[in-house]
Each structure stands twice: as C-alpha cells, then as structure tokens.
Amino acid sequence: MTHDPAALTVADCLDGAREMAAAGRPLLAHLLAEEAARRVDDPAAARGIRAQYSDPTTDRG
Secondary structure: OOOOHHHOOHHHHHHHHHHHHHOOOHHHHHHHHHHHHHHOOOHHHHHHHHHHOOOOOOOOO
C-alpha cells in the first residue's frame, strides 16, 4: 500500500472498501468506493460501484 493517496488505484480503493465493509465501517467503505467510482472512466461501472457501497448516512425512512 502506498502512503500517497494520489497513487491509489481503483483496485486499491475497492480492496479498502471491502476491508472496511467487512470490519463494520460502512462510511469508510462508502468513501473508498466513491473514490474508486471517481477514478473509473466508464459511467456504468461507476454506478455499479456506488450501488454496492451506498451512503450509510442517507435517510431512507
């Protein structure tokens, strides 16, 4: 893993998102996934990433 956030790849961000989700840290998972989605050129792939890691702070009720 790199210490320079600008050097992170989409795969790095998604790996981190999976790790944070597994650790019960949904907000961090969402933020990492959002960064991955920003780095993807394909809008459909970005939507898919965002759908997997929805924002846990939004009110759905």
